[in-house]
Every structure is written in C-alpha cells, then in structure tokens.
Amino acid sequence: MIHVHVYEKWWIGLTVAMLIAFSLAIGVSGFMMGIQLPSPEALVNPNTVAKQGDFANPGLKELAPKKYVAYIRAEANPWKFRPEKIEVPVGSTVTFYVTAVDVQHGFKLEGTNINVQILPGQVSKMTATFNQKGEFPFVCTEFCGVGHQNMFGKLIVK
Amino acid sequence: MNTFAVERKIAGWHIFVAIFALSLGILFGPLQAWEHMGWNTYPALQAVGLQSYYQGLTLHGVLNALVWTTFFITGFLTYVVAKSLNRGMTFPKLSWAAFFVMVIGLVMAAIPLLLNLATVLYTMYPPLQAPWYYYLGLTLVVVGSWMSGWSMLLTWNAWRKDNKGATTPFLALASLISMVLWQICTLGIASEILVLILPWSLGLVPGIDVQLSRTLFWFTGHPLVYFWLLPAYVSWYGMMPKQAGGKLFSEPLARLAFWLFLLLSTPLGFHHQYVDPGIPEGWKFLHAVLTLSVFFPSMLTAFNVVASLENGGRARGGTGLLMWIRSLPWGDPSFTAQSLAMIVFAFGGVGGVINASYNVNLVIHNTAWVPGHFHTTVGTGVTLTFIGILYWLIPHFTGKALWGRKWALWQAWLWTIGVAIFSQGLHRLGLLGAPRRTMLGVATDNYGTPEWLFPRLMTGLGGTIMLISFCVFLLVVIKTMRNKETAQVEMPVAEALHHETIPAWLNNWQPWLVGAVVLILIAYGPMLVQSIAQLQMTSPGFNGLW
Ligand code: HEM
Numbered sequence: 001m002i003h004v005h006v007y008e009k010w011w012i013g014l015t016v017a018m019l020i021a022f023s024l025a026i027g028v029s030g031f032m033m034g035i036q037l038p039s040p041e042a043l044v045n046p047n048t049v050a051k052q053g054d055f056a057n058p059g060l061k062e063l064a065p066k067k068y069v070a071y072i073r074a075e076a077n078p079w080k081f082r083p084e085k086i087e088v089p090v091g092s093t094v095t096f097y098v099t100a101v102d103v104q105h106g107f108k109l110e111g112t113n114i115n116v117q118i119l120p121g122q123v124s125k126m127t128a129t130f131n132q133k134g135e136f137p138f139v140c141t142e143f144c145g146v147g148h149q150n151m152f153g154k155l156i157v158k
Numbered sequence: 159m160n161t162f163a164v165e166r167k168i169a170g171w172h173i174f175v176a177i178f179a180l181s182l183g184i185l186f187g188p189l190q191a192w193e194h195m196g197w198n199t200y201p202a203l204q205a206v207g208l209q210s211y212y213q214g215l216t217l218h219g220v221l222n223a224l225v226w227t228t229f230f231i232t233g234f235l236t237y238v239v240a241k242s243l244n245r246g247m248t249f250p251k252l253s254w255a256a257f258f259v260m261v262i263g264l265v266m267a268a269i270p271l272l273l274n275l276a277t278v279l280y281t282m283y284p285p286l287q288a289p290w291y292y293y294l295g296l297t298l299v300v301v302g303s304w305m306s307g308w309s310m311l312l313t314w315n316a317w318r319k320d321n322k323g324a325t326t327p328f329l330a331l332a333s334l335i336s337m338v339l340w341q342i343c344t345l346g347i348a349s350e351i352l353v354l355i356l357p358w359s360l361g362l363v364p365g366i367d368v369q370l371s372r373t374l375f376w377f378t379g380h381p382l383v384y385f386w387l388l389p390a391y392v393s394w395y396g397m398m399p400k401q402a403g404g405k406l407f408s409e410p411l412a413r414l415a416f417w418l419f420l421l422l423s424t425p426l427g428f429h430h431q432y433v434d435p436g437i438p439e440g441w442k443f444l445h446a447v448l449t450l451s452v453f454f455p456s457m458l459t460a461f462n463v464v465a466s467l468e469n470g471g472r473a474r475g476g477t478g479l480l481m482w483i484r485s486l487p488w489g490d491p492s493f494t495a496q497s498l499a500m501i502v503f504a505f506g507g508v509g510g511v512i513n514a515s516y517n518v519n520l521v522i523h524n525t526a527w528v529p530g531h532f533h534t535t536v537g538t539g540v541t542l543t544f545i546g547i548l549y550w551l552i553p554h555f556t557g558k559a560l561w562g563r564k565w566a567l568w569q570a571w572l573w574t575i576g577v578a579i580f581s582q583g584l585h586r587l588g589l590l591g592a593p594r595r596t597m598l599g600v601a602t603d604n605y606g607t608p609e610w611l612f613p614r615l616m617t618g619l620g621g622t623i624m625l626i627s628f629c630v631f632l633l634v635v636i637k638t639m640r641n642k643e644t645a646q647v648e649m650p651v652a653e654a655l656h657h658e659t660i661p662a663w664l665n666n667w668q669p670w671l672v673g674a675v676v677l678i679l680i681a682y683g684p685m686l687v688q689s690i691a692q693l694q695m696t697s698p699g700f701n702g703l704w
C-alpha cells in the first residue's frame with residue numbers, strides 16, 4: 001500500500017462526498033423535477049424541410065386554450081428565424097420545434113431554461129410555460145456565418 | 159556526459175513555432191474584446207486583409223488553442239522525457255520528421271485561413287465547409303504530434319530494456335501518459351476528418367451527417383483539454399516543488415492522478431453536447447457523472463501540489479497556518495507565473511463543475527460564460543504556466559541569462575489582473591444571456607439590456623491589460639535571446655518527500671489502458687452503433703456564408 005497523509009485522506013473523503021452530492025443533485029433535478037435536456041425528437045431532410053411538412057409553414061398553432069406548439073426554422077443568408085415574432089397570452093405553455101435548413105444554429109430563449117443546438121437534419125424540441133407578461137428575445141447562439149449577430153426573434157407574452 | 163544538444167534543438171524549434179503562432183493568434187483577442195466593448199475595428203481592418211470578426215476568431219482559436227499548445231507540448235515533453243530518462247532520443251530523426259509533418263500541416267491549414275476560405279471556427283462544425291486541404295493540414299498536425307509521441311515511447315522502450323525492473327521516473331511517466339492519452343482521444347477527430355469530412359469536402363459524397371460529426375469531434379474535444387493541461391501538471395508536480403525549495407509531497411498519488419486522467423479523460427465528451435438534439439438524455443447523464451469523476455484526480459492534484467509548495471515555503475523558513483505562502487520565491491518569474499496560473503485555474507475548475515453539471519449547463523451553454531471560463535483554464539492555467547516554464551527553459555537552452563526579471567514578474571501579475579477582469583466580464587455577460595462567438599457590440603443593436611454595458615467594458619479593459627502583458631512577455635523573450643550576460647540554469651526536477659517504493663499497479667500501463675478502452679466502449683459504443691445504423695448523410699457543404 002502507499003502512504004497517504006491523514007489530511008489527504010480527509011480531503012479524498014470530502015471529494016468523494018461532493019461528487020456523490022453533485023451527481024444526486026443533477027440526477028434528482030433532471031429526472032424527478034423535470035429540468036430536462038433536449039432528447040431525440042425526429043429526423044428530417046434539411047434539403048426539403050422548408051418545402052413540405054410542419055416546417056413549410058412555420059409559426060404558432062393552438063392545440064387547446066393556452067396550449068401551443070411553435071414550429072421555427074433557422075436560416076442563414078439572410079440570417080433569420082422564421083417566424084421572428086410569436087405572441088401568446090400569459091399562462092400559456094408552448095412547445096417549440098426548431099430545425100435548421102442549412103448550417104448549425106442555436107436557440108436560446110431568455111427567461112426560460114430553453115437553450116438548444118439547432119442542427120440540420122434534427123428537430124429540437126423544448127417546452128416552457130410563460131406566467132409573466134413581457135418580451136423575451138430568442139437569439140442564435142451558434143456561429144452560422146457573418147450575419148450571425150443579427151439572428152434573433154421575440155416572444156411576446158400578453 | 160550527454161548534453162542533450164539534439165533534443166534541445168528539436169524542442170527549441172517546436173517552441174519557436176509555438177510562440178510565433180501564439181503571437182499572431184493573440185492579436186485577435188483584444189480586437190474581439192474591444193468589439194464586445196463597442197469599439198468595432200473590423201471595418202477598418204478590411205484594408206489589411208482581415209475580412210471579418212469571424213475570420214479573426216477562427217485564427218484566434220486555431221492558433222492559440224491548437225497550434226500554440228500542440229507545438230509547445232510536443233517540444234517540451236520530448237525534452238522532458240529525454241532528460242528524465244537521462245537518455246537521448248533513440249530515433250531523433252523520427253522526432254524531426256514529426257516536426258516537419260506538423261509544419262507542413264500548419265502551412266496547409268494557414269493558407270485558407272488567411273485567405274478567408276476557412277472561416278469555420280476552430281471547431282469546424284459541418285456543414286460549414288472549408289477547402290479539403292484545410293482539413294488535411296489539420297490532420298497532418300495531429301499525425302505529426304502522434305509521431306512525436308511514438309518517438310518518446312520508443313526512447314522509453316529502449317530505456318526499459320536497459321533498466322529491467324526499474325520504475326519509470328515520474329517526469330517521464332507523466333509525459334508519456336499525456337502523449338498516450340492524446341493518441342487514444344484523437345481517434346475521434348481523425349475518423350471525423352478522414353471518414354466524414356474529407357470525402358465530403360472533396361465532393362466525393364454529396365452530404366454529411368451533422369450530428370455524428372459533432373459526436374466524433376467532441377470525442378477528441380474534451381480530452382484535448384487534458385492534453386493541454388497534463389503538461390502543465392508535469393511542471394506543477396514534477397518541477398515547481400523544486401523551484402519552491404521543497405519536495406513533491408506524495409509521488410505515488412501524483413502518479414495515480416495521471417493514471418486516472420488516462421482512464422477517465424475520454425468517455426465524457428457528451429458534456430459538450432448536453433443541448434444536442436440527437437443524443438438521448440440517459441447517455442448525457444452517464445457522461446455527466448463520468449465528467450464529475452474527473453473532479454477526483456483534479457482534487458488530488460490540488461491537494462498534492464499545494465502541499466508540495468507548502469513544503470517548499472516551510473523549508474525556506476515560512477511558518478504559521480498560511481504565512482508560509484509569503485516565504486515562497488515570489489521574486490522568481492518562473493515560479494510566480496506558474497503559481498498565479500494555478501490560482502486562476504482553480505477558479506476555472508470551479509466554473510468547470512458548473513459547466514459539467516448536466517442541466518445547470520442550460521443556463522450558460524454557448525453563452526459568453528464559456529470563453530470567460532476557458533480563458534481561465536487553457537488561456538491562463540495552461541498558457542501562463544507554459545510562459546513560466548519558458549522563463550527557465552529559454553535560459554537553460556541558450557545559456558543566456560533571463561533578461562528583465564522585474565519585467566517578467568510584472569508580466570505575470572498583469573496577465574492575472576487582466577484575465578480576472580476580462581473573464582469576470584464574460585462570465586457576467588453569459589449569465590445575462592449574451593451568446594458566445596458573436597459580435598456582441600453589434601448584437602446589442604438587436605437584443606440585450608443596458609445591464610450588459612458594464613461587463614462589456616470589463617471585457618474590453620481586461621483584454622487590453624492582457625495584451626500589454628503579452629507584449630511584455632515578447633519583450634522579455636527577445637531581450638533574453640539577445641542577452642550578452644550568460645547563466646547556467648538547470649531544469650528543475652523535484653524529489654519525492656518520502657522515498658517509498660512505487661507499487662506495481664502505479665507503474666504498469668496495462669490495467670489503465672484496458673480500463674480506458676472499456677470505459678470508452680461503454681460510454682460511446684452503443685450511441686455510435688446507433689448513429690451509424692441511422693446514418694444521415696444529407697447536409698451539403700456551405701462555403702459562402704462568410
Ligand atoms: C490578450 C489575450 C486574449 C484576449 C483579449 C482574448 C479574447 C477573446 C475573446 C473576447 C473571445 C470571445 C470571442 C467570442 O466568443 O465571440 C475569445 C475566444 C477564444 N479565445 Fe481568446 N483571448 C486572449 C488570449 C487567448 C489565449 C492565450 C488562448 C488560448 C491559448 C485563447 C483561446 C481562445 C479560444 C479557443 C476562443 C474561442 C474561439 C471560438 O469560439 O471559436 N485566447 N478570446
């Protein structure tokens with residue numbers, strides 16, 4: 001056996017305790033309290049996704065009162081989210097489906113935990129409930145060309 | 159007596175290229191920081207051929223994070239292995255060949271970068287598409303670094319034959335582990351480039367699988383940070399205690415830390431892909447737990463290195479619970495730069511736990527927080543350590559005394575103050591929701607709040623101080639190279655505090671290598687099989703977006 005100083009033994013014990021505590025914290029919040037990460041939703045063909053299917057006419061669709069789905073397309077050159085503006089009444093739950101038609105983009109919606117990579121070929125799905133009135137910008141968080149800094153949109157909660 | 163003239167020459171050339179790359183790469187840093195502050199120099203810079211912020215950012219990332227680090231590390235470790243084994247390179251020609259392969263690769267990659275044909279950032283995410291020779295150039299840099307590692311391993315193998323049953327000296331073992339880790343983890347990026355990207359950028363196949371290319375990239379991308387870090391640890395464990403006047407507190411645990419890094423560094427790349435749509439949550443969680451486990455060897459290192467420095471401080475007459483810190487050799491620029499690097503790195507480590515924490519990551523993913531974080535790690539923990547190493551290494555190689563000890567001390571302190579302000583600014587911006595890889599000064603016309611202004615100013619101010627510090631570093635290097643005053647500076651080699659026999663399991667590669675491969679198979683195997691089963695070669699390349 002190797003010689004380990006008593007203080008170092010304490011330190012190692014403390015480290016292991018922290019590791020277990022951190023793992024439990026993220027496990028419990030992730031799988032029991034529902035603070036989830038994106039997971040595989042659907043595969044699409046990036047070359048045709050703008051012409052057919054749900055993303056051909058992107059935008060907000062009402063499923064039931066205060067329950068919405070929003071289909072959003074991320075596009076470079078011109079650098080835009082389509083649609084750029086979404087309006088929902090306060091108290092709404094919105095499920096976002098986002099995909100890219102060209103290169104990688106990002107989608108981060110202020111005031112929520114929504115923060116996801118947008119890949120051509122994949123659909124990213126995230127849900128949030130909006131209990132506060134206001135304007136929440138969503139911005140592109142991945143480099144997608146020289147117009148990247150101009151790529152953003154707005155969710156308005158009324 | 160062996161004077162290691164050949165090894166000096168090999169290492170010297172690597173390090174020369176490294177410093178050259180860093181000098182060019184760093185230039186873009188302050189420009190980015192100033193842009194964030196609201197001073198946009200890029201329209202004016204078009205006159206000198208810099209086409210955009212993003213061309214500069216690509217150069218900054220590639221030259222600093224890939225070229226400076228890889229060239230410094232391969233050069234430095236080549237020398238450390240030879241010195242530590244007290245034996246010249248068995249095949250110095252292999253090390254030279256490695257160097258030339260790396261240089262050819264660098265030139266091949268530099269041309270399209272400078273011509274604004276490869277503005278794809280250092281992560282080169284498809285379907286952004288650079289010319290095929292850009293990717294081939296980067297591949298050659300990696301292959302060259304492999305060859306460098308082979309040369310070290312062959313030298314060690316020859317040493318082992320002549321020293322049957324002997325324990326490999328710590329410095330050599332730690333260096334070899336770093337190079338072997340690199341061999342294992344670069345298989346990801348090598349297969350990304352050779353199998354997916356090259357055929358696609360050559361036009362042989364029409365499309366690429368974007369999700370799979372990201373997974374292969376990050377297979378290498380995270381262990382890459384350990385490839386940067388472990389050579390700094392080589393110095394912190396194996397050299398700095400000597401510079402501090404002390405001994406290495408626990409050599410067996412130092413070895414254990416390196417073995418654990420070899421075991422654990424690779425099977426956790428999904429922590430860079432927490433927000434990727436194509437990877438199931440369960441796999442992300444597994445990688446999160448494995449990532450946290452790397453916290454273990456990091457904490458071992460924190461204890462052991464600080465205890466070794468304390469040993470030095472006390473040997474130099476320091477007393478008290480903490481007052482021994484004052485007795486450390488703060489007048490020695492090499493020691494001071496590395497100690498400050500360590501302190502800044504400690505903050506980076508704490509931030510890293512936040513990044514690694516699965517869903518907490520959602521708050522900061524792809525925000526300015528992330529560059530705030532890695533300028534404390536690779537940008538300072540590693541870079542300022544390498545600078546500190548150069549403060550003894552250049553005199554050691556050239557026989558010339560270090561010029562301007564006070565200047566060098568100022569350099570280290572200025573960098574530390576600068577990066578503290580700079581990264582504080584970026585961390586805050588990230589928490590306020592500002593994206594990374596973005597012309598933030600311009601973006602604030604579109605989004606953001608008045609609260610962003612103060613941290614933007616911090617970023618600009620801190621970046622300016624870092625630039626001044628780097629200019630002082632170059633001054634010290636150039637003046638030292640031309641110094642008429644000579645000096646005999648030895649490579650610091652720390653002794654172990656206790657002379658214990660190293661147990662076989664801490665001197666034997668097999669269990670650790672087998673463990674590493676098994677963990678990789680568990681963590682990546684099923685997902686890779688699934689991705690290949692549903693391969694989606696649909697994305698054509700885009701090369702006209704910059
Ligand atoms: C004067 C010193 C430096 C300054 C002022 C500086 C400034 C910056 C800034 C403001 C960014 C963020 C750009 C953005 O996200 O839009 C950045 C990115 C980066 N920096 Fe530095 N930097 C410096 C030195 C370094 C060093 C020494 C390294 C590494 C050895 C480094 C590596 C990187 C990397 C890898 C990126 C990310 C590039 C990307 O997102 O593609 N920097 N730097």
Ligand SMILES: [Cu+2]
Pocket residue numbers: 105106140141142143144145148149151
């Ligand atoms: Cu973008």
Ligand SMILES: [Cu+2]
Pocket residue numbers: 379380381383429430
């Ligand atoms: Cu990582």
